Every structure is written in C-alpha cells, then in structure tokens.
Amino acid sequence: MTPFNHQKELQKIIQRYVAGTATAEEILFVEKYYQYLDKNANVLDGQNADELKEMAEANFMAIKSKIDLPQRKKIVPLYKYISAAAVLLLMSGIAFVFLNKSKPVIKSEIAVNKKLDVLPGTDKAILTLADGSKVVLDEHTSTDISDKDGLKISRTEDGQLVYTILDQGDLKTKSTVSYNTIQTPKGGQYQVILPDGTKVWLNAASSLKYPEVFTGNERRVELTGEAYFEVAKNKAKPFHVKNHNQDVEVLGTHFNINSYMDDNTIKTTLLEGSVRVSNGKSVRILKPGEQSVADGNGIIRLAAEVDTDDETAWKNGLFQFNNANLKSILSQLERWYDINIDYSSVPDKKYNGMVPRKAKLSEVLKMLEKTGNIRFEIVEGRNLKVLPEK
Known part of the structure; x- marks a missing residue:
C-alpha cells in the first residue's frame, strides 16, 4: 500500500494556517482541500483506512497542482466559520477522519458520555514570590502584581508574566538574590518574560524557578516539566537551565526541554543557535534540528530522527502526533x-494526527477512535478508561 508521503507537508501548511502565518496561496489551498473533503464525504464514507490514505494523497496533489491564484488583500480564514468537527478534520491532516459524516467503525463511547466532556486547559499558574506569598495567575488577577525595589512584575491579558527593571540602582543595593517560582497545574499553561528579556513558555504541570534579577557572570534557572525557551543573547552571561541532574548551557537560542520523565528520559530539542547538554556523565553539543535524549542511567545520546515541529507543537496550540x-x-x-x-488496558499502538489544544477532550478521543480500533469512556470524577478492543 502506498504510504501517505504528503501528510507531513499538509500538516505544516495547516499548522501555519491555524497560527495565522500561512501565505495567501496556502490559505486558499487549505480551504479548497477542506471543501473537497466536505463535498465528497459521502463518496469516501465506508472506505477502509488504507484506501482513504491513497485517495487523500492523490487528492492532495491534484488540488495543490491546480492552485495558481493571485494574492488577496484581506483573507478571513475558513476555520473561523466552520464547525469544531470540521476544524478537527482540517487539523488531523488525514482524509479518513470524518467526525460528523462517516459511519463509525465501532460504537463511540464518547458520544454516550457527552455530559461528562472535559474542556481544554487555560492560561493559569501560581506565582510564588521571594517572601513566600503566592499569587494566582488567571484572567481574574490584577495586571499589576508588584512594584518595588526597582522591579515591576505585571500580568498581561493574554497570559504572560512580565518582569521589567525600572531602576538598576535600587536593585544593586539588594544584598541577597531573591527567587520567584511560577508553577502551572494540570490543565494550565503560562508564559514568562524574565528580567533579561528571555521568553519562556511553560507547558502544563511544570515549574520554573528563577532570580528576580540575574546578577554575576551567568544566568541560571531551574525547570521541572516542559518549557520552550527563547533566550536573550548576552555573551557575557551564559544562560543555564537545570532540570533534574542535567544542565543546558546557551548564549542565545531557541530550544525545548521535556523533562516530565514519563519514560524516564529528558529530551532537549534545539531549533536555533547552539546548546551544550551535560549531566556529569555525558556531554553533547547540539546543532539546530538535533535532539538529545538523556536516560535514567545518565547517558546522553542524539536522537536518530526528530521533527522539531512535533516537539514544539504544544507551544503553538497543537497536539501533533x-x-x-x-x-x-x-x-x-x-x-x-x-x-x-487507567493505563492498565492501553495497547501498544502508534497514531498520526494533529488536533488543536483548544478542542474538547471528546473531540481528541474521537480522532483516536476513528484512526484505530480503540474505545474510550469518560466517567465521573474526570476519569478516562481505555476499553478493551472488540
């Protein structure tokens, strides 16, 4: 069976489309592709997965080859007007995911439990200041959090915590280094702009400890969980990220660290610049597009293959598999x-797809149900069961 060679290209186009960075030609292509799938859903319904993959590949190239349209001055993306199910179809990048049109191969347990559906996470976190006081960061928090000793801490409306140095003189009179910690719960994410201008995106169930002001000849922070960094360049002050027993040293670069330890590994993925990853047993210098993987024994190796879009999709509002x-x-x-x-009945299966993180839990589970012989059930108390295969 012919492999779906153009799925990655389609995913990248759709990713730019949703992020608002697609070209006029790419926006027109996505709209035409969706319209084709929508129009021909009755024809594609009932086909098996392999047949639909082949049809998707053929139609992808047929539509793309016909697009030669002029730039439009103002384009309103189609996804603003179509249903959530249709958006999920677009994001999946696979023609055989028809959430609201195809006849299910298996009974959807999710549809039975709609009242128990779970909403996606939001911008929320808890900030612990140097004096031990805690500030809940969400849409109800005041935009002005602290303004003293020459340092202002504020919150923006779009989920950012911003540190602004107002008076270097006041800061230099402080005798000790004061640390803050920002922690996201499950179902939360947040962004931080540190005093040196470094930008950090924190994923859910993560925390970052950092000084209110970087002093001395280096900048050091501590991470648990996952974060994406855009480090402000300063050759005189290298930037260090400590997570577990690993140290990542940079001068100014973009990279992602995943240290959830779900599989007892720490993954560091470099997008731009150069980083040095070390843990006392191993050292790796990464180049853009490379990923280091540190296992529980302290061995750091380079991943054989890595797609940086996959590793950073969460930062761009996507689940990408x-x-x-x-x-x-x-x-x-x-x-x-x-x-x-409950992981006791989770089969050893692999999946492909792309779903917006703004989707409800049931929409993500439906995609997984439709792309593989698997069933789920949402039960009381925010519990999810993986049901035995039939």
Whole structure:
C-alpha cells in the first residue's frame, strides 16, 4: 500500500494556517482541500483506512497542482466559520477522519458520555514570590502584581508574566538574590518574560524557578516539566537551565526541554543557535534540528530522527502526533485536560494526527477512535478508561 508521503507537508501548511502565518496561496489551498473533503464525504464514507490514505494523497496533489491564484488583500480564514468537527478534520491532516459524516467503525463511547466532556486547559499558574506569598495567575488577577525595589512584575491579558527593571540602582543595593517560582497545574499553561528579556513558555504541570534579577557572570534557572525557551543573547552571561541532574548551557537560542520523565528520559530539542547538554556523565553539543535524549542511567545520546515541529507543537496550540505511541499521547492529554487515566488496558499502538489544544477532550478521543480500533469512556470524577478492543 502506498504510504501517505504528503501528510507531513499538509500538516505544516495547516499548522501555519491555524497560527495565522500561512501565505495567501496556502490559505486558499487549505480551504479548497477542506471543501473537497466536505463535498465528497459521502463518496469516501465506508472506505477502509488504507484506501482513504491513497485517495487523500492523490487528492492532495491534484488540488495543490491546480492552485495558481493571485494574492488577496484581506483573507478571513475558513476555520473561523466552520464547525469544531470540521476544524478537527482540517487539523488531523488525514482524509479518513470524518467526525460528523462517516459511519463509525465501532460504537463511540464518547458520544454516550457527552455530559461528562472535559474542556481544554487555560492560561493559569501560581506565582510564588521571594517572601513566600503566592499569587494566582488567571484572567481574574490584577495586571499589576508588584512594584518595588526597582522591579515591576505585571500580568498581561493574554497570559504572560512580565518582569521589567525600572531602576538598576535600587536593585544593586539588594544584598541577597531573591527567587520567584511560577508553577502551572494540570490543565494550565503560562508564559514568562524574565528580567533579561528571555521568553519562556511553560507547558502544563511544570515549574520554573528563577532570580528576580540575574546578577554575576551567568544566568541560571531551574525547570521541572516542559518549557520552550527563547533566550536573550548576552555573551557575557551564559544562560543555564537545570532540570533534574542535567544542565543546558546557551548564549542565545531557541530550544525545548521535556523533562516530565514519563519514560524516564529528558529530551532537549534545539531549533536555533547552539546548546551544550551535560549531566556529569555525558556531554553533547547540539546543532539546530538535533535532539538529545538523556536516560535514567545518565547517558546522553542524539536522537536518530526528530521533527522539531512535533516537539514544539504544544507551544503553538497543537497536539501533533507522528507515529506516536498511545501511552505518550494519553500522558499529554492527562496533563492538559487534568484527568486521571487507567493505563492498565492501553495497547501498544502508534497514531498520526494533529488536533488543536483548544478542542474538547471528546473531540481528541474521537480522532483516536476513528484512526484505530480503540474505545474510550469518560466517567465521573474526570476519569478516562481505555476499553478493551472488540
């Protein structure tokens, strides 16, 4: 059976489309592709997965080859007007995911439990200040959090915590270094702009400890969980991220660290610049597009293949699965939707797909049900069961 060679290209186009960075040509292509799938759903309904993959590949190239349209001055993306199910279809990038049109191969347990559906996570976190006081960061928090000793801490409306140095003189008179910690719960995410201008995106169930002001000849922070960093360049002050027993040293670069330890590994993925990853036993220098994987024995190796889009999709508002095993997918869902999962019946299967993190839990589970012989059930108390295969 011919492999779906163009799925990755389609996913990248759709990713730019949803992020608002697609070109006019790409926006027109996505709209035409969706319209084709929508128009021909009755024809595609009932086909098996392999046949639909082949049809998707053929139609993808047929539509793309015909697009030669002029730029439009103002384009309103189609996804603003179509249903959630249709958006999920677009994001999946696979023609055989028809949530609201195809006849299910198996009975959907999710549809039976709609009243128990779970909403996605939001921008929320808890900030612990140097004096031990805690500030809940959400849409109800005041935008002005602290303004003293030459340092202002504020919250923006779009989920950012911002540190602004107002008076270097006042800061230099402080005799000790004061630390703050920002922690996201399950079902939460947040962004931080540190005093040096470094930007940090925190994923769910993560925390970052950092000084209110970087002093001395280096900048050091401590991470648990997952975060994406855009480090402000300063050759005189290298930036260090400590997570577990690993140290990542940079001068100015973009990278992602996943240290959830679900599979007892720490993954560091470099997108731009250069980083040095070490833990006392191993050292690796990464180049853009490379990923280091540190295991429980302290050995750091380079991943054979890595797709940086997959590793950073969460930061761009997406779940993106490319040959991902089900357990790792469910771990992501558990953190983002703040649910409890019984892993005792999880089969050893791999999945492909792309879903917006703004989707309800049932929409993500429907995609998994439709792309594989598997069933789920949402039960009371935010619990998710993986049901035995039939």
